[in-house]
Amino acid sequence: MHFQQNHKFNIKTKNIAVFFCLFFFLTSSSSSFFAQKRYTVVIDAGHGGKDPGNLGNNYKEKNIALKVALAVGNKLAKNKDVKVIYTRNKDVFIDLWKRGDIANHAKADLFVSIHCDSHTTSAFGAGTFVLGLRGNKKNLEIAKRENAVILLEDNYIERYKGFDPNSAESVIGLSLLQEENLDKSLAIASLIQNNFAFKLNRNNRKVKQDNFQVLRETIMPSVLVELGFLTNKKEGRFLNSKKGQDQMGNAISDAVLNYISNLKLNTVDTTIEIANSIEYKTQIASGKNKIPTKPYNFKGLKNVQRVKIGSFYKYYYGVTSKYNTAKQSLKQAKNKGYKTAFMVAFKNGEKISVQEAIKMQ
CATH class of the missing domain: 3.40.630.40 (Zn-dependent exopeptidases)
Structure with a gap:
């Protein structure tokens, strides 16, 4: 009986110690983990x-x-x-x-x-x-x-x-x-x-x-x-x-x-899930003209995305998180006549190389 009480006490002590260690780690590292990039x-x-x-x-x-x-x-x-x-x-x-x-x-x-x-x-x-x-x-x-x-x-x-x-x-x-x-x-x-x-x-x-x-x-x-x-x-x-x-x-x-x-x-990397998010897109056009993203303006391609960067507009097709799906989208775009189309990748909205995106996944 005395041994069991000590055993329970030791378990509680260890749990408390683990809790405080975990609390210390989270509070001390939260400033770096959740801190805004400088x-x-x-x-x-x-x-x-x-x-x-x-x-x-x-x-x-x-x-x-x-x-x-x-x-x-x-x-x-x-x-x-x-x-x-x-x-x-x-x-x-x-x-x-x-x-x-x-x-x-x-x-x-x-x-x-x-x-x-x-x-x-x-x-x-x-x-x-x-x-x-x-x-x-x-x-x-x-x-x-x-x-x-x-x-x-x-x-x-x-x-x-x-x-x-x-x-x-x-x-x-x-x-x-x-x-x-x-x-x-x-x-x-x-x-x-x-x-x-x-x-x-x-x-x-x-x-x-x-x-x-x-x-x-x-x-x-x-x-x-x-x-x-x-x-x-x-x-x-x-x-x-x-x-x-x-x-x-x-x-x-x-x-x-x-x-x-x-x-x-x-x-802003608030969660691990967001930090690991990767998007692939097929860039089919770029220019200063703002074109409505209707299929008839892009040789029948649907769900074209328009992004303004400075005074330029970029037009993307086939937004996906899967590389193999992105390859299919690129093939479709080229079959439609966009011979100079190419694949791009983004992490949290920031452009990275396709090779880097593949490695991350």
């Missing part, structure tokens, strides 16, 4: 040190870019969910490859490079660029000017393997369009550009694609902002003023916070 944003002030950038109306691009970059970072740093890293926070020269390297090593979620433009005319206005080959001749000239800083780097011949920043062929030959990041790059670029155009009433030079070396070096969603033209007297004066720098900085930081808020809606 987003790392790398802010890149263009030029610096021995590279002044453009000198329109005797203003220095490197100084204006730095002041705006610091304004952006200071505002973002006030948000507990954002970690800010600068490629430079003072007047120093940083190689183009190093700027991207800083972002890559930090496993950044976003890279924003800040510059000022110049022209031989009285051109004015703000524009935002993402990596791509679709730029026209004017955009190509901008890319060549920004890439020319390579010539100031000590080992540029080895680092860039003979890349000539003044050659259109070399600029075009650099591009390896990162499809995984393009959608997000376009999304943040559109948010920034809309703030410039509609909140600050700056001349809207729109979102464009071109092959900037600093964007090519990064492996995350990235944009390059041209704040305006220093060669335009009125705009140069605005960008060189504290008021102008604060306004442009706020426009960029507000867009970044908006972008991160949208990411949060798709990445």
Whole structure:
């Protein structure tokens, strides 16, 4: 009888101990398990040190870019969910490859490079660029000017393997369009550009694609902002003023916070079930036209999904969690005439590679 009482007591003691251990584990780990992801944003002030950038109306691009970059970072740093890293926070020269390297090593979620433009005319206005080959001749000239800083780097011949920043062929030959990041790059670029155009009433030079070396070096969603033209007297004066720098900085930081808020809606992992959710889709079309998702608009395909990303619309067919079913949907789309259709995968609304999705499942 005495032994049984002790035995029962030991069982109760063990149960209590297990309960407290479990409680301690859940409470101590809940902050990390359920915590909101912290987003790392790398802010890149263009030029610096021995590279002044453009000198329109005797203003220095490197100084204006730095002041705006610091304004952006200071505002973002006030948000507990954002970690800010600068490629430079003072007047120093940083190689183009190093700027991207800083972002890559930090496993950044976003890279924003800040510059000022110049022209031989009285051109004015703000524009935002993402990596791509679709730029026209004017955009190509901008890319060549920004890439020319390579010539100031000590080992540029080895680092860039003979890349000539003044050659259109070399600029075009650099591009390896990162499809995984393009959608997000376009999304943040559109948010920034809309703030410039509609909140600050700056001349809207729109979102464009071109092959900037600093964007090519990064492996995350990235944009390059041209704040305006220093060669335009009125705009140069605005960008060189504290008021102008604060306004442009706020426009960029507000867009970044908006972008991160949208990411949060798709990445809140509240349960294991949601965390493991995978979706496959067949992308059949993409463009700026908003098309009703009726079967007659898509060669008879039913249940087509339309998703707006920046100023573009993506059209998907055959949304499923099963890879084999997705393969059948892709085959059906191609049989209907969508020869360039391809499969994409998403986890919690974020695009991942199909290979990664298969491994996860």
